[in-house]
Amino acid sequence: MFDSKEDTIKVETLIELNSLINSDYADVNILLARIVESAMVLSEGEAASLLLLNKGDRKLYFEVALGSKGSDVQKFSLNLGEGIAGWVAKNNKSLIVNDVEKDDRFFSDISKSVGFQTTSILAVPMRLKDSCIGVIELINKKNNRHFTENDLQWLEIFANQAALALSNARLYVKTQKEIAILQDSLQLSQGFHTLIYESKEMEMVLNVVKKVGMTNSTVLVLGESGVGKELIAEQIHLNSRYAEKPFIRVNCAALPEGLLESELFGHVRGAFTDALKDRMGKFEQAGDGTIFLDEIGELSLPVQAKLLRVLEDGIFEPLGSNEQKRVRARILSATNRNLIDLVAKGEFRKDLYYRLNVIPINVPPLRNRVSDIMPLAKHFLQFAMRDTNKTVSHFEKSAIDALHSFEWPGNIRELKNVVERAVVITQDGSIRREHLLLGQNPIEKNDEFQGKNLKDSVNLFKKYFIISCLEKHHWNQTSASRELDIQRTYLSRLMKELQIQH
Numbered sequence: 001m002f003d004s005k006e007d008t009i010k011v012e013t014l015i016e017l018n019s020l021i022n023s024d025y026a027d028v029n030i031l032l033a034r035i036v037e038s039a040m041v042l043s044e045g046e047a048a049s050l051l052l053l054n055k056g057d058r059k060l061y062f063e064v065a066l067g068s069k070g071s072d073v074q075k076f077s078l079n080l081g082e083g084i085a086g087w088v089a090k091n092n093k094s095l096i097v098n099d100v101e102k103d104d105r106f107f108s109d110i111s112k113s114v115g116f117q118t119t120s121i122l123a124v125p126m127r128l129k130d131s132c133i134g135v136i137e138l139i140n141k142k143n144n145r146h147f148t149e150n151d152l153q154w155l156e157i158f159a160n161q162a163a164l165a166l167s168n169a170r171l172y173v174k175t176q177k178e179i180a181i182l183q184d185s186l187q188l189s190q191g192f193h194t195l196i197y198e199s200k201e202m203e204m205v206l207n208v209v210k211k212v213g214m215t216n217s218t219v220l221v222l223g224e225s226g227v228g229k230e231l232i233a234e235q236i237h238l239n240s241r242y243a244e245k246p247f248i249r250v251n252c253a254a255l256p257e258g259l260l261e262s263e264l265f266g267h268v269r270g271a272f273t274d275a276l277k278d279r280m281g282k283f284e285q286a287g288d289g290t291i292f293l294d295e296i297g298e299l300s301l302p303v304q305a306k307l308l309r310v311l312e313d314g315i316f317e318p319l320g321s322n323e324q325k326r327v328r329a330r331i332l333s334a335t336n337r338n339l340i341d342l343v344a345k346g347e348f349r350k351d352l353y354y355r356l357n358v359i360p361i362n363v364p365p366l367r368n369r370v371s372d373i374m375p376l377a378k379h380f381l382q383f384a385m386r387d388t389n390k391t392v393s394h395f396e397k398s399a400i401d402a403l404h405s406f407e408w409p410g411n412i413r414e415l416k417n418v419v420e421r422a423v424v425i426t427q428d429g430s431i432r433r434e435h436l437l438l439g440q441n442p443i444e445k446n447d448e449f450q451g452k453n454l455k456d457s458v459n460l461f462k463k464y465f466i467i468s469c470l471e472k473h474h475w476n477q478t479s480a481s482r483e484l485d486i487q488r489t490y491l492s493r494l495m496k497e498l499q500i501q502h
């Protein structure tokens with residue numbers, strides 16, 4: 001087999017690929033593309049693809065598609081058994097078809113719809129421990145020649161390399177995830193969140209956090225709702241000399257005025273009707289750690305006055321007691337309100353504002369740090385998968401585009417909800433555009449539903465649902481009806497009734 005000059009080049013390429021496989025898993029898709037490209041060039045194919053079998057829906061998805069129509073091809077998927085690649089995956093056997101027109105197994109839809117004429121195909125399974133995890137196929141041997149048994153044997157070797165690269169990468173990702181989950185649970189047990197970011201904007205914020213962390217300054221964290229102000233406050237604490245000391249959170253909006261005072265400063269037994277025993281306030285609990293006053297903009301004016309006095313004097317008294325206690329904790333606060341506006345309206349004390357705002361840190365909204373969106377989305381995907389016990393392997397391009405272009409008025413909190421919902425909705429192991437209900441409730445937003453009775457609304461929903469299923473199956477009614485779990489004839493009738501036309 002290794003006798004010609006071409007074979008020597010192939011061996012050299014394999015050695016080169018092997019060293020890549022052993023060195024770099026940063027992006028396995030690049031590596032897979034490299035393997036397929038080498039196989040295509042060396043065996044003189046006009047185009048080549050690598051399809052992976054999705055365990056969830058048992059379909060083959062194009063991971064790599066090279067050649068003049070490569071990017072168009074990538075939109076398609078094949079059922080197990082469908083087309084030459086489907087046959088190879090189903091039977092776990094290699095196949096050469098040198099005249100596709102004469103072979104019933106050939107599935108012409110893809111070639112036709114992308115406008116690429118296929119004449120010959122060589123397809124081999126990618127195997128891991130003998131079971132097929134995907135298929136590599138070469139299309140059209142150049143100069144109208146035929147694929148040979150020698151081409152097949154070589155492609156099998158390349159497919160083995162690809163399977164190996166993929167399995168190594170998956171193992172790596174799995175270990176990384178396990179480490180991350182372990183770290184998460186370790187941090188979560190102390191109540192801290194894992195801060196995810198990749199953007200320059202957040203890097204700058206974190207640089208400031210690191211600097212102020214080491215000082216004892218009072219910091220005010222500002223930013224829209226859901227941007228992660230609480231996580232920034234946590235990071236200030238974790239980057240301080242007092243990281244091992246308590247981090248005490250107080251949500252100023254969550255407690256009525258009367259209770260807030262006792263929450264902050266504590267009380268002694270009998271201080272008021274319900275004070276059945278002494279209670280330590282948050283300032284005291286924080287000791288010489290950090291106290292984080294969240295939603296500070298919601299404080300009532302009387303409590304603001306008390307807080308100001310405490311901050312100025314550095315001394316507080318539990319309710320009903322004359323005992324003076326010293327404030328030792330570092331003070332952090334946060335709000336999504338515009339405090340300057342509140343000061344102007346007389347709703348927030350100016351003197352308190354200056355006390356709290358020694359160092360302001362602004363957390364940018366998500367739409368201004370788009371490069372954080374996918375890392376965050378993937379992070380929330382992991383959590384949602386654990387919660388729902390579902391396996392969702394990835395976000396498809398349509399979903400990524402939509403996530404990137406959305407405005408995110410609710411910022412990261414909204415992104416988290418969107419991902420959780422998408423994991424619940426998806427049925428096929430990946431997230432596409434239609435699984436993302438961006439901007440709250442799509443039915444509420446969709447004017448077409450307004451003013452309709454239940455029957456008409458349900459029919460409208462049916463129409464959209466069927467159209468999206470048909471689109472997914474490239475308007476192949478047989479496979480759409482299979483997914484909808486209805487008879488093909490019934491689907492046709494529904495299409496007529498609901499006036500669905502292609």
Ligand SMILES: Nc1ncnc2c1ncn2[C@@H]1O[C@H](COP(=O)(O)OP(=O)(O)OP(=O)(O)O)[C@@H](O)[C@H]1O
Binds near residue numbers: 194232376416
């Ligand atoms: N960088 C991040 N990495 C991971 N999770 C994040 C990040 N930023 C925010 N989150 C998550 O998003 C949600 C909202 O964050 P957080 O509660 O800190 O928002 P906030 O700025 O305090 O909003 P609000 O003003 O409404 O209180 C939380 O569930 C938090 O864990």
Ligand SMILES: [Mg+2]
Binds near residue numbers: 230295
């Ligand atoms: Mg908050």
